Amino acid sequence: MKSAVNQQFRTNFAANQALIDDSKGLAIEDIISELKYDPFTQPIIQKLLQDPDSVPHYQLIHQVLLFKGRIFIPANQNLRHQVLHDAHDTPAAGHGGFLKTYKRILVQFFWPHLKQDVRSYVQNCLVCQQQKYETLSPAGLLQPLPIPNRVWEDISIDFIVGLPKSNRFDTIFVVVDRLSKYSHFLPLSHPFTAKAVAALFCKEIVRLHGYPRSIVSDRDTIFLSNFWQELFRLGQTSLKMSTSYHPQTDGQTEDHSKSSHLKPTGPVFEVLSQDTPRIHLKKTAHIFANVVCPVLIKGI
Incomplete structure (x- = not known):
């Protein structure tokens, strides 16, 4: 050997x-x-x-x-x-x-x-x-979304997932009006289906504000499901999809999501340890409704 x-x-x-x-x-x-x-x-x-x-x-x-x-x-x-x-x-x-x-x-x-x-x-x-050259495609210019003319005609939506369970809820469904920045924070349980999200959307958003004209969201299987598409078709709503893994299009909802769950002392974080998540989410929505958002207006 x-x-x-x-x-x-x-x-x-x-x-x-x-x-x-x-x-x-x-x-x-x-x-x-x-x-x-x-x-x-x-x-x-x-x-x-x-x-x-x-x-x-x-x-x-x-x-x-x-x-x-x-x-x-x-x-x-x-x-x-x-x-x-x-x-x-x-x-x-x-x-x-x-x-x-x-x-x-x-x-x-x-x-x-x-x-x-x-x-x-x-x-x-x-x-x-x-x-040697970069093999990645050149980045394109970010295209800003048009400014809405009326409240609750154009909205953006997002999910905050991976939260500790509180009274069986572990996900927050965020809905933001793109003009007024008014927000709704709705509790969900994971895993959730498109049908459940659509029902919650109709119950909490449509009944208050009616069907929006456009919705901006991340490209997600929830929003791509046939049921979700059919719901928007019946409501004559066009679904504007953002680029995959590119949340700039849905920037304001992402900002709301960050503000909501990254601060351990914030009201939304209390949903993780309290038995009344809806109450704390309503407090959070109230806080965001009273936050001053800087907006550039021509002629002022």
Whole structure:
């Protein structure tokens, strides 16, 4: 078994030595010379000289230290930099990314913290920073929604989910009038269906304000369900969807949601520990109804 392992080590060493000979800046003699001054490798080499099988995974062949068949590069900045250069900067390497460069080196060479060194080298490569382009689509300009003319004709809706249960409720359904900023905070239990949300919407919003002309919401399975779409069709309401995972379109409702549940001392947060969530949500709606919202009006 040991003879087979040694033979594999020698085969890998021969292949790696041929690769070193092809490199213009890396010489096997330099590697052997620098091993004498490496504090990490010297104790290993001394043990291997006394007993070739004393250190697992290491072999000493022709004065070259191998780790799992790979040539060990001692702690010399010039040597390691040359290996990194040959594996990343040369025309054959083509300035590959981190993984390609790391795998290319790992086939032939090894040293402690190799992965971190490769990552740092690739990230700081000036050519890569100047020449490589972003693969993401360019961001478009945000398009503001038109200002409504009447209250409760154009609204926005959102959900605050993941709250601790309080009297079986753990979700808040937020409905905001886009003109007046008046808000409704309605408790829900998760999981909830489109049918349940639609019924709550009709009971608490439609009965007070009628059907809105447009509704802005996040793109969510709740709003995309057939029942929800059918409800809006019957009410002659168009559903304006915002971009997926892009809540800027529904910004004001998102702001209300943040203000509602990110402050542990706020009234809405009390819903998490009290038995009367509807009372606290009505308090919160009252507070938001009396908050001054700065609005830019032309001519004033």
